[in-house]
Amino acid sequence: GAGVSQSPSNKVTEKGKDVELRCDPISGHTALYWYRQSLGQGLEFLIYFQGNSAPDKSGLPSDRFSAERTGGSVSTLTIQRTQQEDSAVYLCASSSLLDRDEQFFGPGTRLTVL
């Protein structure tokens, strides 16, 4: 079956521009995570959606970052006024209690801010 997909796979933008990153989770998965991974570093948690509950935004690094999940499925991570330090790979994962909460990751979006 289809796994988690993310788009675009690569994004190059200029400092100060806004970007939108998309995540399509596995159908039926109620939980969705966004992470950020800088080169050679571990995963940095950004935000967590679980069903209809209010999202856990505790990992968002600044108010320039926001995310939404429409209809409990597709999620969009938006970064406003991008900065060079935002350059990283942004990973999305989804999970389900029916799959022992195993997080299935997408291929990521590599963001480069010039």
Added chain:
Amino acid sequence: LAKTTQPISMDSYEGQEVNITCSHNNIATNDYITWYQQFPSQGPRFIIQGYKTKVTNEVASLFIPADRKSSTLSLPRVSLSDTAVYYCLVGPMNYGGATNKLIFGTGTLLAVQP
């Protein structure tokens, strides 16, 4: 959430057994232990999960002592393709709300030499 501590890196040779230990001194009663593997330029993928004693699958074994304050991932006869970052996560299975989530740490970089 239980904090985990792992070695930053480990070296091994092809054909050897590799054991990676993770410390989680404040693990809670309803916490499970999960290990993920991440290859370069890919998202992490699930390896194994356990609660106590020993779990074995086609890829690895997970040893958990009675006090559950640590766990050891065992990879039998590693090959070059096992070179990756290995993450230990601890958290509850029964996600009941937006605050229940698993956090990835920095992981252990395993380098397998020929």
